[in-house]
Structures are given as C-alpha cells and as structure tokens.
Amino acid sequence: MSFPVGIVGFTGYSGAEAIRILSHHPDCEPVLLEHRADNAGAKLQKKSPVRRAPATAEGIRAAGIRAVLLATPPEVSMDLTPKFLEAGVIVIDLSGAFRLRTAARYKHWYKEEHTAAELLAEAVYGLPEYNRAQIAGARLISNPGCYPTAANLAIRPLVAAGIVDRAAGIICDAKSGVSGAGRKASLKTSFCEVTENFSAYSILNHRHVPEVLQTSGLEEKEFSFTAQLIPIDRGILETIYFRTLQPMTAAEIVAIYEKQYADEPFVRLYEAGNVPDLQAVRRTNFCDIGVIADPATQRCVVVSAIDNLVKGAAGQAVQNLNLTLGLPETAGLL
C-alpha cells in the first residue's frame, strides 16, 4: 500500500529533496504536480520515472493524491492552498505563507498582503517536537523555516527551564549553505560571488525572527539574529549565546535538553563540552545540539546544526506527512 503524495515546486532544491526522500519512503509515492512556477528543469533520472499530474484540484483527484507538499513561494502557496484543501487533501506548505499567526504580522515581515488570511487560524505550525498532536489531526500544516527550526529546538527548553538571563538577551549567530536561497538565477548566489567569501545579510531584521519569537517564548527585545552565507551547498549551524541566571555547568544544561528530548527520534545531544559540525547532520533529518558553558562567568554557548533542506525543509515536511497519515514518524527518514 502506497500513498500518492503530490509535490508542487519540484524543480527547486526543497522540492527535489522531497522527491528524493519520498522515492525511498516505504509507504508513499511522489507525484510531480506541474505548475507554471517551475522555472528550471528538474534533474530527474530516467531510470526512476516519477508520475506527473497537473497542479490543479482535478489533477490531484485524478492522481488519487492524499497529501500535497508545497515547495513554492508564499504567493503561490496562498493561491493553491485553498483549492487543494477544498479538494480534500492535506496540505503541507513549506513557504512562509502560513507561519505567522496574523495577516498583519505577515504583511509587516513579508511586505505583501496575505490573500488567504482565513486559513491562518487553522494552520498548525509543523514542529513535531512541540506540536505533535495538533499536526496529526491537521488539514493544513505550515512547515517551519530552516533557521527557526534550529533556533527553536535549541532555545525553547532553555527559556522554559527559566535559566536564561533574559535581560542580557539571547544572540543567535546563524550560518547557512547557499541552497537556502532557493534555486534561481541570481548574481548574489552565483559561484564567483559566493566562493572564497562569507557574508552577513538581513542583520537584525530577518523574516524568520517572528517565527522564533512565536515558538521560543522570547520577546523581540531579548533576541538578536544574524543570517550569514557559508560557501557550501547545504547546512545550517547556529551559534547561540546567553548568560545563565545562576552559575551552571554544560552538563547541567545538557540535562535540561535530555529531559526535553529523551524520546525524540530526530534530536541528538552531544556530551557536555562538545558541539556538532555540519558534516554530522548533512543529508539527515537530525538536529544536533551541543553545549559549552563557563560557570565562573555564567556565559554559555549552544551550537545547533541541521541540514536546511532536510530537517529545515523537505525532511521535516515528510515527518509531518507521516504524522498526518498515521505512519511511523521516522518512515523514510532514517
């Protein structure tokens, strides 16, 4: 038994990763939903042909599709989501369209009107480690952004445990591979501009910031975020700085994470004093977290690492898909 799962935007990096994962999934079959937004030929192997259908209500019905992953820009997601929901399929949207809770916040951060605001209240934020039950029963899942996934998994347990000196704030210095910028012709992401370089962008005003605030429990004035481009194709590493209210060892802080994530299949913790690098999570759905702390100065550094295309996009989308379809949460992801 195999569930057909549609993918819109399959020519992009997240969409291609979704095809790759679903092609190895024991219970799902990827179906490419063709849409005008596909701006470049997908690199599909001839020997593993994948079914195709039009990205329309009729198309998905005819293909027997149960759920759709939207690896599309927000404006396309806002256009397609109502149509697909009406057609009776589950929608997992990888764009930012349904991540923020109000149309006003969307307009503030994304600089455009929300055209499907009536669905914002219904959309479930697809971070399984915190919203597992709601995801399982949802029609519309908003898949988290890549930066917020790594940030929230690292920050929320600390804030919840009440150990952070919030007056001093939490600083998240984030670095991403270039695929995070999407697959399109752009001088900014051209090889010669990126190689032998390292650059910061959207300092203090990245549109992923409100996602972190919504989930981590921090307030805006307590959180600084910088996004930076590493000359590699994939991976996000976030170096997170804060002070503890009381002197604490790294082991004590790791213990807080262990309590929170003991049963989580996709969060891996490092022994106190050790932190992950990007090769550790490359092409996996894991979020790896490590802690360094100096009780004398009450300073602490947490490093959180994911693959932006997997746990930061297509992998987490499949994790959410598994939950909605009642499949084992790890199916196709280990």
Place this chain on the structure above:
Amino acid sequence: MSFPVGIVGFTGYSGAEAIRILSHHPDCEPVLLEHRADNAGAKLQKKSPVRRAPATAEGIRAAGIRAVLLATPPEVSMDLTPKFLEAGVIVIDLSGAFRLRTAARYKHWYKEEHTAAELLAEAVYGLPEYNRAQIAGARLISNPGCYPTAANLAIRPLVAAGIVDRAAGIICDAKSGVSGAGRKASLKTSFCEVTENFSAYSILNHRHVPEVLQTSGLEEKEFSFTAQLIPIDRGILETIYFRTLQPMTAAEIVAIYEKQYADEPFVRLYEAGNVPDLQAVRRTNFCDIGVIADPATQRCVVVSAIDNLVKGAAGQAVQNLNLTLGLPETAGLL
C-alpha cells in the same frame, strides 16, 4: 606622466581585473567608461576613486583617453569599435568580435552577422609572443580568447618543430574556473550547481576552436577540444595529448619550448617531467608549461596553465596596451 586608458564593461570580471591592474600601473590611469551594457554594480573601493566618463566619442575625447579596453560582449564591441577608432584612440577588444579573419567564419561560430566586418582585415591578433611587431603599430587589437591563449602557446612550437604525429591528432582537454563564463545571473553558474560538481560543455564545437586553428598551424580534423568547468573562480589548465613522430624525451621537448620562449617575460617552463598547477599562475600574467613524455610509446602530455582573467583576458590586454603605447611590455604586470 600617466596615460588615461578607458575601460568599457568594468562591472564584469575581466573589466574589474583591468581596473585592478591599471590602478597599479606606473604609466597608465584607468577611466571607467559608462555604458548601458553594465548590468551590475562594480565593486569599487571608496578609498581609491577612479575617474568616470561616458562611453562615447565625445566622452573619451573630453577625458583625454589614449586607448580603450572593451570588456564587452561581441555585439557591443562591434558597435563601439568603429566609433572609437574614428575618435582616434587605440582599441583593444577582449570579445570574440575581431578574432576570426572573415565575417563568414564569425557567423558560423558566433551565430550572428558581423556588423563591423570592414575592420576584420585590420585587426591584429594580440598574442604578443607571436605578433609583437604588428601589435606595436596597430590601431585595433583583438585580444585572444582565454582557452586559445593557453593552447596556442603550448601547441604552436610543437607543430612548427614538426615533431607531432598529426595523423593521430592533438587533443586538448581544457578546464576553466567559473569566472570564464562572465559575471551575470545564470542558473548554470549558480553556486549550488557548480560546487561539488565537474562538467563538460561545448565538446568538439567550442567557438574558441577556430582561434586555435588560426594560430597553432593545426587543421580542424587534427584537433579535438573539450571545455570543462572546475568549481573554482579563476584559472585555466589544459592537458594536451599527442604522439611524437620519433621517440623523444620530455627534456628534448622542453628544449624546443626554451628555444622559442627564451626571451619571453610571461612564459615559464618547467623542468622535464614536471607540470604546473593552477595555484602557480593564480593572479599572474604567466603562462606556465610543463612536459611529460614516454619515448617508448612516443606518447606526450603537455600541461599549460594561465589565469583566465589575467593572461587570458585583462593582463594580456594590458601587455598589448604597453606595446601599442611604447611602454615596457611588463609594466604593471609583475
């Protein structure tokens, strides 16, 4: 005393390299000639302001310009060259517009009509190692292509010496850094498509082939050429294969090069059995050449390496500029 030298197309990689070289030139001053073909902001340092003028006959007259480097696409070069020549300045064109000897060959390889064909007879091919005298007296110099520069400097002495088994042919397996594709937004040269990759293009039909045939002395059926993209920003390395008519050692072949290039400031020869890599020529105007040979099988491999933006473009253009202005040939280039 400093000669003002205009640069059109200064936002591209070759143009930017020309600014860099001329900024350190003891006898020349770069002047940026502004043209609509400039599609992206040049990375100019505020602390080293460079003069600007319009890319018109009036503009170059008012700026007192003596010579112009055209780092522009062929169609822009064909448009500007007649106007600039009429204005009385020397033109050094870095495009392919004036490299082939007839309008018919141009149309065959560049797939468009030549719109300044009356200048083809006058244009001097700017490879100083072979055309020094003509370059010195020319009004219009056609700067060689990057691949042909490395190929011709390696192949011509061998053909001239009559040691090559031309029936078996010469094969040139060429590899280039990504800046050779120019500075523009393109999916093909985007970081994620190039990194962790290596790809061949224009196999057996690259438009640089006729340039090699014109200068090396080979005929079309005797020459195979493949261009390939290395995931680095700059540099061309060509691995050249042929058989000798008689058994020859690498030292004997190096001796042929030494005789030819004894007095050349920008050709460096390696001891027999050694070949250059790309770091050896990076950001220099040198062409490095090394030879490996097996007398028993009469097989020979020559490796030729340049920096595609320097000896393959802006550096060689300045070398030609020095010759036309009566300056020391190496001025600004060592």
Place this chain on the structure above:
Amino acid sequence: MSFPVGIVGFTGYSGAEAIRILSHHPDCEPVLLEHRADNAGAKLQKKSPVRRAPATAEGIRAAGIRAVLLATPPEVSMDLTPKFLEAGVIVIDLSGAFRLRTAARYKHWYKEEHTAAELLAEAVYGLPEYNRAQIAGARLISNPGCYPTAANLAIRPLVAAGIVDRAAGIICDAKSGVSGAGRKASLKTSFCEVTENFSAYSILNHRHVPEVLQTSGLEEKEFSFTAQLIPIDRGILETIYFRTLQPMTAAEIVAIYEKQYADEPFVRLYEAGNVPDLQAVRRTNFCDIGVIADPATQRCVVVSAIDNLVKGAAGQAVQNLNLTLGLPETAGLL
C-alpha cells in the same frame, strides 16, 4: 535474517561509506573489525551503534561473520587475506593487492614485493558487468580501482566492437575528488593546497593503468592516462578521446553501449550528444556514460562518471558481496 559482514579499515573514507551502505542494507549487518591500521577516529553516530570485533580469525568467527570487506592498504590486505580465507569467510579486498595477475606486475607498479602471491591466481576481478558468474562463486574478490571502473565500463565495449582506431590510441583524461587519496594527514590533500587549485599527477605512469589494460583489451602503447585532482570531496569524471575507424554518429556509438548494458542495473546511458556531470552520480552506485561524436572528422569523446567511494569502492564491493551471498545484486544500493 541478516548476514554479519566485517569491515576492516572503517576509519577511512571507503570503509565509512561501506558502513553507511551496509547500515541501510536489508540483508546485511556491518561489524567493525578493529585493526591497528585504523589511524583516526571513525565518525560514528551514537544513536546507530554498530557491533565491533577484533580483526582476527577468532574475532570474525566469534562474531559469526560471513564475509569481510578490506578497506585497507595493500600490505594490510596481503597480511589479512590468507588468515581470513583460512577462517572460512569470503574476502572482498578494496586495495590493489590482488588486482594484477602476477607478482611481477604487482612489484613493477606497486614498488614492493607481493607477500600473498599464491592467491593471485584465485582472486576474481570484481567488475560485475563482466565477471558476474565468477564473482558469485569466488572466495576472494579483488574490488576494482576507482579510475579503472569508470574507464573499463566506457572503453571495453568500444574495443570489443572493433570501432576504435587503435593506431591513434585512446586517451583517458581522468579527474577525481580528493577522497580518492584516502583519509590521512597530508600536506598534498590539505585544504589550502587543494582549494582554488587543479593539478595533475602520475601522468602516463599511474598504477591503475595496468588494470585498464587487463580488462579493456587495449595494449600499453595504445592507452594514455592522466589523473587529476578536482577541489571536491568525491566523484570521478573521465573524458575519453579516440577516433573511429569509420565515420560514426554518437547515436551509433550509444547503440553499442545499449546492446552491452541493456540489463545492467548500475550503468546508465545518456542520449546521443549528452554527457553526465558529477552531481548526477554523487552518492550513487551508477556509472553514467555519454557520447559526443563528429562523423566528419571521426573524432569521438565519451564521458564516464562515477562516485569514487561508491561504484569506485564501497558500493561496488557491496554489489560483489550481494553476488557472493546470493542476494539481489542491487540490495542496499538503490
């Protein structure tokens, strides 16, 4: 039912890749065989613990091991192979120890005495596309070198079909990612020496040449081979040049390959006029082959691409393992 399969040399890149593949294999379980040759910590995930045992006859018996993969230097392979064969397990050796047919050839190319020469006659060369039946019944399989795998799969059908102008010879310009040099501290493979570089080595005398001669049907004087280092971690692309005895189109040459490889699960052919790049085969067990030809000049270029750690090492070893254990040839490899 799961076969325990031992891996010696699991801290190297090929060994680590073997662990990765066997961890996902439906019918095998990797067991790490600890040996003094392991010079650096393996990057093993704590959450997927792998069994360990000593790399001795007793160790493999106690662990119930059926077959052993030796991802070790030749001298270690020559030492361990007789012991393991005597212990009754199948040995698949990834080193060059058993690839050449005589001790004299081994000494000539590997510059050391062969210390297990009595096994050379028995060793089967593990290229399934040509030796499937012998592999299935073998005790000792010599896994092919990475360069020869890509070369032989591309060249042998052409030589067998009698279309190559052997007097002019076949030239193989090969490029490899850095993992081909193994995992060890070395200035030559240090980041700053490799990045922004491209370099040739072992020109005309690479120790993989005799492997190509043994299998392709070419004679030494007919074959030129150059190995070159690309600044990427994995992948081999070979650009192969020859002349056809008669004018032939690319489609006619592709047809020769199609006849040979119609039923092969791991050879993929491209449409005439198209060639693979390295991203197409990255982290797969495929060998991709494409053809460009010019009937007018009878010149032909074939591009053959593999992942050096998969089809060029651990993947092909598992393919051979599947054959010897009577499992589906593609198990764990798609």
Place this chain on the structure above:
Amino acid sequence: MSFPVGIVGFTGYSGAEAIRILSHHPDCEPVLLEHRADNAGAKLQKKSPVRRAPATAEGIRAAGIRAVLLATPPEVSMDLTPKFLEAGVIVIDLSGAFRLRTAARYKHWYKEEHTAAELLAEAVYGLPEYNRAQIAGARLISNPGCYPTAANLAIRPLVAAGIVDRAAGIICDAKSGVSGAGRKASLKTSFCEVTENFSAYSILNHRHVPEVLQTSGLEEKEFSFTAQLIPIDRGILETIYFRTLQPMTAAEIVAIYEKQYADEPFVRLYEAGNVPDLQAVRRTNFCDIGVIADPATQRCVVVSAIDNLVKGAAGQAVQNLNLTLGLPETAGLL
C-alpha cells in the same frame, strides 16, 4: 636603496605572504633565513630568485639584514629572538610568544614555559592604530594575532566611548579561513574534512582572548569569543554583538569610528547599515568595519573583516616594519 629584511619560517602561509609583499616593496628586499623549522618546500618562482642565508646571528650579519620577521611557532621565536636582538637587528615576531605581558599569562594560555621572559617587558604590541609611536622606536615588536586584530579595531573605540552595556557583555562570533591553522599536514585541515563543513573550536577558551582583553579594555567576564572554520583559504569575519547603554543609531556609532580612524590608512568604514564581506578585504591590508543598530531595542551588530594573512599577519608585520625603518607606513601595502 633597499633594506634587506630576513624571513624565518618562509615555507608557511604567513611567511610566504611576507615574501610576496616584500618582493613588491619599493624599499625592502626579502631574504629567506633557512631554519630547521621549515617543514615543507616553499613555492618559489624560479624567475624571481630570492636571496637566502642561514637563520643565525652570523647569517644575518653577513647578509646585511636590518630587520627580521619571525613567522615561526612560539618556541622557535623564543629561541631566536634573543640571538637576533643581540646581533643588532629589529625583530618582528608573528607568533604568540611576546603578545601577553607576563610569563604567567603565557603559561596559562599557551601551556608551556616562557623561555625568554626577560624580553616581555620590552616587547611592543604591534597594532599601529594604537601604538604607532612605541612601534617606531622598538627593537622587538610582537605582531598581533589575527582574531585580536579584527576584534580590537572594532571593539576598543566602543569601549573607550563608553557606549557599551558592559553588564550584558560583548560577544564576538569569529570565522576564519583555513590558512589560519598554518601550513602543515593535519587531518583536521585536510580537504575532505573541511569542505562542505563549518565547525566551531576553542569556544570560550581560545588563546587569542587575552590579547583582546589587554587592548580592548574589556574584562574577562564581559567578553565571549568563538572561533569557527569556514571552508575557504583566507579571511576573518567577526560578527560582534552588544547593547548600547542608550538608544543609538548606526550612524551615531559609525561616527565614533570615524573620529577614531579618520587618518588611518588601513581602516575602512562602511556607511551606516552596511557591512563588509570577505571578498572586500581579500589580499589587502585593510580592516573593514560596518555597523547595524536598532535604537528601539538598543541592540547593535558590528562586522569586522580582514585578510588573516595580511592585516592579520604578514601585512601588519610589514606595516610595523615600515614604522621601525622610518619608511612610509603604507609602503608595499597598497
């Protein structure tokens, strides 16, 4: 008139960069001082022969040397410095041997005894922007570390101006190219371990921290520092976070820098709201600084960028050399 300047450790990356800079210096001539610590062949061009001499008191006297750059490990610097000072030459040491003010601090951070502690009081910290006068008259100059150079130039004016909320502290998230680790065979800096990766090291306990504290005016508990490895060869970018005591705009903070650095030839400031990337400073002796600030939250981010081999090592050493020899400070560096 040309001053002979000796370089010990010329096979390393900093030493090679010093040769490159001095070869183009109008008033100095590099002389390679041969020492047993040279562990790998320098990549010297045959066409630009450089003089050599033994790295001994006699050797430098015979060569007429006026000043010596030590691009050596601390233990070699502690051994050679007293001998060279006695021989009457100026010593500029690029190691950490003479950067800290006491032997106790040296032992604490470098984990070994200081063997030339009698010179610590005399050594002048070679950061020209703050110690110009002392440098000009010094016999022994301790060239600053790469990370501290970028950090101190960015942090000291802010602390001096009294605008930083020191209770909240300053966080410096630093990233460096791989050449910062020196030129030696090491698995950690091998290509396959670094490429497609990003990793943190020496979190909260890097030996460059005390250098920042000595010069910036911060106390230990006020400063967090993390070093991270970017997969590029050269460049350091530091993202520096703090809160202002009062609401301040980026322009107001840039004005503080402008006042401090108005006449500095090697500090470049960006317009408020803009920050440098690494290509901007590549192969230059500049330190580029940019500011982003949000008055509402009093959060501020400063980005400081240098080339670790130039302003972070050999370039700054030559800047110091110019000062001690009474040459123009920018000679050979623009």
